[in-house]
Amino acid sequence: MQVSIKWLKDYIDFKETPEKLADMLTMAGVPVENIIDPGAGLEKVITGRIEELKPHENSDHLQICTMNVGLPENIIIVTGAQNVAQGQIVPVAMIGAHLPNGMKISKGKLRGVMSYGMLCSAQELKLDLEALPDKQKTGIYILPADTPVGVPVKDLLGLNDVILEFELTANRSDCFSVFGLVREIAALTGNTPKWPAITLEENSSDKINDLLSIEIKDADLCPRFSCRMLKNVKIGPSPEWMQQRLEGAGIRAINNVVDVTNFVMIEMGQPLHAYDYDAISGHKLIARRSIEGELLHTLDDTSRKAKKDMLVIADTEKAAGLAGIMGGFETEITDKTTTVVLEAAKFYGACIRRTARSCGLASEASGRFERGTDIENTIRALDRAAQLLVQMNAGTVVKGVLDVYPEKKKPTTVDFTVEAVNRHLGTALDKQTMLNILAKLEIKAEEKNNVITAHIPSWRGDITCMQDISEEVSRIYGFDKITSTLPSGLALQGKQSEKQTFVDKIKDIMVGLGLCETVSFSFTHPSLFDKLNVPADHTIRKAIPIMNPLTDEYPLVRTCLLTSVMENLTRNFSRKNNDIKIFEVGTTFLPKALPVTELPDEHLKVAGAIAGRRNPVGWNEDNASVDFYDAKGIVEELLKNLSISRYKVEAGEHFAMHPGKTALFKKGRDTIFTVGELHPSAAAAFAINKPVYIFSADIDTLIKYAAKTIKSKPLPKYPATTRDLAIIIDTSVDAASIEKTITKSAGQYLISLDLFDVYEGKQIDAHKKSLAFSLTFQANEKTLTDAEIDAAFKNIVTALQKNYDAALRA
Known part of the structure; x- marks a missing residue:
């Protein structure tokens, strides 16, 4: 701005x-942010008349100008310009001038003739070349013939101004x-504004209701829609004063109608749009949601396909423009326009922002609609625009105004007390000081029982609570007048929570295992649920929609961390990074209900994925790829370092994992970790043509089962004894059940149990398999005898034969 x-x-x-x-x-x-002087460098540039022009005797291209610059005597200037003639008025840079383009002017001799200045071109004056006619873009800038001599050029061109640039x-x-x-x-x-009186004479015999109709079909996106009409319109340039005001605001003049809409937008903050009435099909304007795929031919002569939930202004046949952003090409104001429809509306800011970003069409109007316009200002802005056009003799105003305003905005009031504001600010301001400040801001206030009720003007949509009132009081009173004080209260040592420390430990372990940490936005897209085979009725599909998403790729708040992991995985694959070991710790958000009425439940998760080679490329390494057991080993090592033990691993199911290659790590009824190969259909959906192994867990569940205290015991003094046990059982029996039975029946001296061989083949019956275990026995108080170990071994074999009909393998 x-x-x-x-x-x-x-x-x-x-x-x-x-x-x-x-x-x-x-x-x-x-x-x-900045203070701009548009006339900087033109302090010593004045107007001058060419009284005499003759060729230079020693040059075939230079000319000698005798210039009248308003001084007692004329001055001589030598120029090489060919577009000058005797009697013309031109800008003259006097000796000592420092032009905007950096050129310094001093007297000098050109081919033996002294020159006491320079004739200036539009480019040397840093004028807007696009706004000039072609003949003025090159050569010396020729001023109108009635221009007075000796006048500062910056005053003449309206550059004797200062521009404030706001951030x-x-x-x-x-x-x-x-x-x-x-x-x-x-x-x-403390000065009083001089507001312009907005009075309008409807001097046309026609009534707008007989000529035009308007409708709002989607009031959630357009709560108010208003129009006025002008007939007998004469399209032409706007007055010079208006062009200068617009130029100071960074807007180029076009014609009187368009300039007035821009002028009122900057003046009052209400964007307007002008339509050629004769180009409106059905003579009706409708504010509605766009139809998916319908064509929009905008003022920049570009055709675009509309997306769902865009807001358009349409006539009875087509969309006539993108609401709040850019009008339609067919209804554009042209030199042939004779009847104009002026539109002012209130649009839902988030919708305008999304549309502007999607189309790459940010404009002065869209920026204002995005931030919020005053819904009570539409009629007043239309009247102001019509008034200005009438003052220019650009047309006559049709009687009446169309205004669709389905649900009027209720006035905003804020209750507060003087004590509450002072407590919030750390001040001791009296009531009258606060009331005077609010009065300066045109905020009316009334007091009852020591409670002050502030009636907020419609244009101050940012004031909604006592804290906002405090801000208004403090900034007008002066932040520099408020005494700085140190914070008071109990001094507490800042430190991480136990949960944060636990998360840091997980990250350290994962990095130590060779995985790289990724960090993603907490957003996702509904298509990822489909790719991961999430069931239609699953809770993680009930994601919270974002009112103002960063991009169309992230319209939802994340409910599953695997979506982020898979996005990172595929992004790496697309960049030829095929050997992946990644993990992420992040929050997922599950709403209690949709639409959201309260804060969602937040769950901290850890998830990861591995794919590609097991080891880095090297002359001494093979090309073996990671498999299920690499992922399972990562999980086991993580649980070991988190002091989580005595869990069981069993086959299970997960919507995103291969049904035959999924393992659940369980303690009691809780699943503490899920690990498995990516489901083939999910891999196809992500265009992945190699095995990928993924894992995920809930941090709170891991904390629940992590050992709270670590117990230590001395190293054993007595030797251990190892025995091997090979049994033949049905293939349907899992190794975890066998290990559980062995541990339970072995007695107190069994300290470790490892499965080191699994075999199915010709030497054993069909539907049978061989499992071989290594059992280690040890006692803390003595060396175990063979008899003691044999007894434990016999108990194990007996339990296995009884429970699983197991047979010892010879």
Whole structure:
């Protein structure tokens, strides 16, 4: 947002310099980023008349100009320009001038003739070349014949102004207008604004209701829609003063109708749009959601396909423009336009923001709609625009105004007490001081039983609570007047929570196991649920939609960490990084109900994936790929280092994992970890053509079973004895059940049990398999005898024969 000092002074008088005013506004929370002098470098450039022009005797291209620049005597200037003629008025840079393009002017001799200045081109004056006719873009800039001599060029061209460039925060939408800034200046300086009187004479015999109709089909995206009409419109240039005001705001003049809509937008903060009435099919305008895929031919002469939930202004046949962003090409104002429809509306900011980003069409209008416009301002803005056009003799106003306003906005009130504001600010301001400040901001207030009720103006949508009132009081009172104090309260040592320390430990273990940590946005896309085979009724499909997503790729809040892991995995694969070992610790968000009425449940998860080679490429390494047991080993090592033991591993199912290659790590009824190969259909959906192994767990469940204290015992003094046990059992029996039986029947001296061989083949019956275990026995108080070990071994064999009909393998 930028605006000229002249424009501000049209509505309020102040004596402060631009620098002082900028400082006052910045300290009051309306930051001025830059102060621009558009006439910088033109201080010694004045107008001059060419009284005599003759060729240079010693040059075939130079000419000698005798210039009248308003001084007692004429001066001589030698020029090489060929587009000058005797009697013309041109800009003259006098000796000592330092032009905007960096050129310094001094007297000098050209081919034996002294020259006391320079004739200037538009480029040397840093004028906007695109706004000039072609003949003025090159050569010396020729001024109108009635231009007085000796006048500073910066005054003549309207460059004797100062531009304030603001870097406004999104919540101060009211300050994206001259009127809003004038209110701020009035509050800071104590001066009274001079608001323009908006009076309108409807001098056409026609009635708008007989000529045009409007409709809102989607009030959630367009809560108010208003229109006015002008007939007998004469398209032409706008007045010079308006062009200068618009140029100071960074907007190029086009024609009187378009310039007025831009002028009112900057002045009042309400974007307007003008339609050629004769190009509106059915003479009806409708604010509605777009139809998926319908064509939009916008003012930039580009055809676009509309996406779902875009807001368009349509006639009875087609979309006539993107609401709040850019109008349609067919209804554009042209030199042939004779009847104009002016539209002012209130649009839902999030919808405009999404559409603008999707189409890459950010504009002055869309920026204001995104931040929020004053819904009560539409009719007043239309009247102001019509008034300005009438003053230019550009048309006659049709009687009446169309206004669809289904649900009127309720006035905002905020209750507060003086004590609450002072407590919030750490001040001791009296009630009258606060009331005076609010009055300066045009906030009416009334008191009852020591409670003050503030009636918030419609243009201040950012004020909704006592804290906002406190901010208004403090910034107008002056932040520099509020005494700085140290925070008070109990001094507590800052440290990580146990959960944060536990998470850090998981990350350290994972990195130590050779995995790389990834960090992702906590957002996702519904298509990822389909790719991961998430059932239609699964809770993780009930994700919270984001009102204002960063991109169309992330419209939902994440409910499953595997979606982020798979995105990172496929992104690496697409960049030829095929050997992947990654993990992520992140939060998932599960709503209690949709739409959301309370904060969702947050669950911290850990998930990861591995794929590709087991070892780095090297002359002494093979090309073996990772398999299920690599992923299972990572999980086992992690649990070991987290001091989680006595869990069981069993075959299980997970929607994203291969049904025959999925293992569940369980303690009691809780699944503490799930690990398995990516489901073939999921791999195909992600266009992955190699085995991928994934794992996931809930952090809270891991914390629940992690040992809270670590017990130590001395190293054994007595030797251990190892026995091998090979048994033949049915293939349907899993090794975990066998290990559980062995542990239970072995007695107190069994300290370790390892499965070291599994065999199925010709030497044993069909539907049978051989499992070979290594059993280690040891006692802390003595050396075990063969008889003691034999007894334990016999108990194991007996239990296995009884429970599983196991047979010893010879």
